[in-house]
Amino acid sequence: MTDMQHSGPFEALTAEALPARLGGVAALRERAGSDISRWNVREVGDGNLNLVFIVKGDRGSVVVKQALPYFRLAGESWPLSLRRTFFEYQALMRQEKRAPGTVPAVFHFDERQAFIVMEHLEGYVTLRKALIAGQQLPRIAEDIGPFMARTLFRGSDLYMAAHERKADLALFAGNADLCNITENLVFSDPYFVAPHNRHTAPQLDCLAASLRADSKLKAETQRLKQSFVTKAETLVHGDLHTGSIMVTAGSTKVIDPEFAFYGPMAFDVGTLIGDFWMSLFSQRGYEQGGSRADMRRYLLAVVANIWASFCNEFSRLWHEERSGVLFHRSLFEDQRDAQGADEALDQTLRSIWEEALGFAGITMHRRILGLAHNADFELIEDRDLRAQCEERTLRFGRDLVLNRTRIQSVDQANTLAEEFDRS
Numbered sequence: 250m251t252d253m254q255h256s257g258p259f260e261a262l263t264a265e266a267l268p269a270r271l272g273g274v275a276a277l278r279e280r281a282g283s284d285i286s287r288w289n290v291r292e293v294g295d296g297n298l299n300l301v302f303i304v305k306g307d308r309g310s311v312v313v314k315q316a317l318p319y320f321r322l323a324g325e326s327w328p329l330s331l332r333r334t335f336f337e338y339q340a341l342m343r344q345e346k347r348a349p350g351t352v353p354a355v356f357h358f359d360e361r362q363a364f365i366v367m368e369h370l371e372g373y374v375t376l377r378k379a380l381i382a383g384q385q386l387p388r389i390a391e392d393i394g395p396f397m398a399r400t401l402f403r404g405s406d407l408y409m410a411a412h413e414r415k416a417d418l419a420l421f422a423g424n425a426d427l428c429n430i431t432e433n434l435v436f437s438d439p440y441f442v443a444p445h446n447r448h449t450a451p452q453l454d455c456l457a458a459s460l461r462a463d464s465k466l467k468a469e470t471q472r473l474k475q476s477f478v479t480k481a482e483t484l485v486h487g488d489l490h491t492g493s494i495m496v497t498a499g500s501t502k503v504i505d506p507e508f509a510f511y512g513p514m515a516f517d518v519g520t521l522i523g524d525f526w527m528s529l530f531s532q533r534g535y536e537q538g539g540s541r542a543d544m545r546r547y548l549l550a551v552v553a554n555i556w557a558s559f560c561n562e563f564s565r566l567w568h569e570e571r572s573g574v575l576f577h578r579s580l581f582e583d584q585r586d587a588q589g590a591d592e593a594l595d596q597t598l599r600s601i602w603e604e605a606l607g608f609a610g611i612t613m614h615r616r617i618l619g620l621a622h623n624a625d626f627e628l629i630e631d632r633d634l635r636a637q638c639e640e641r642t643l644r645f646g647r648d649l650v651l652n653r654t655r656i657q658s659v660d661q662a663n664t665l666a667e668e669f670d671r672s
């Protein structure tokens with residue numbers, strides 16, 4: 250990872266220029282082959298922010314991911330810090346250490362040119378694409394629940410040495426530009442007529458206006474935003490949705506942690522569960538004669554199993570790896586008060602759950618009323634049908650934000666989701 254760093258000012262790569270520009274990068278030559286004239290390069294990025302190239306050569310293939318200094322979806326008028334690649338690289342390193350095998354392997358990082366050379370996840374598709382196609386991935390909950398538990402627990406004061414965690418907190422505080430995107434696009438813009446917002450119109454006009462006039466809802470979203478901004482609990486992925494997960498039937502990898510920062514544990518949990526519920530609400534948009542009923546049952550089971558596998562692994566870590574400054578064993582187990590530790594664990598999970606429900610509700614609003622939408626709804630061709638799916642989602646989201654402290658279990662939340670989906 251220490252070979253050639255590119256000097257000179259940042260320049261965006263192109264498929265044509267990549268072999269000549271990066272032909273000297275040892276990590277690329279080792280994996281793709283040293284005969285660069287035989288490299289086949291394709292740009293495949295379909296996200297909002299970056300260029301993604303697949304480089305195939307005689308020896309194999311790798312991915313080169315490069316940041317652009319602007320927001321791809323909006324054009325060059327919206328500048329974005331290239332430094333996010335540094336934070337993505339740092340986050341990938343930590344996630345691999347804390348949850349081995351769950352993220353793509355990193356082979357090289359170039360800070361100035363803002364690119365990372367990483368494992369090509371050949372044969373994988375985004376989880377979002379699979380869910381839209383009605384595919385049921387058997388391993389998803391059992392892989393993702395523990396991923397979240399391990400990364401969130403092991404990046405927190407429950408586990409890390411205090412000085413190390415504080416240094417990390419300071420490091421990731423530098424990712425303020427990307428936090429700022431979330432603070433605006435996720436937590437504020439959906440709740441007023443902001444310049445970049447859009448929604449399915451005119452069908453959702455009335456509901457959008459009524460949510461934006463709902464003082465209680467707005468106040469609760471700002472309480473959740475306060476938690477996002479101030480609760481530096483652990484290193485979160487920061488953008489954990491079904492488009493940030495790559496899958497095959499037998500494997501799951503989490504990608505794209507460029508929004509990583511020290512925030513509330515519940516943020517990753519809530520945004521991900523919220524995305525699964527959005528997938529649920531979108532299924533009627535693809536249904537032909539009840540064809541997605543089984544898919545809906547599957548998605549509800551995934552939500553329940555993600556939460557269960559998250560709690561199981563988090564509890565195991567709590568009992569076996571609680572070595573940080575918080576809830577120290579000297580206060581509990583060492584005083585023959587294992588029960589006290591268990592009660593504190595239950596309260597911790599309870600508070601993650603409540604907050605996660607709130608974040609899930611907000612992510613639903615932002616994906617339907619804000620700037621960056623989900624393909625799950627966008628690909629529903631019939632606009633009336635799409636609006637119907639979106640409307641149920643928006644109403645469910647509101648209920649989650651306002652009633653999060655009253656929803657006692659994942660089963661209760663799933664039952665509510667089903668009721669809204671049938672409404």
Ligand code: SR1
Binds near residue numbers: 297
């Ligand atoms: C300006 S970035 C818009 C959205 O795309 C990313 O994937 C994040 O979800 C962000 O909110």
Ligand code: MG
Binds near residue numbers: 296488
């Ligand atoms: Mg992303």
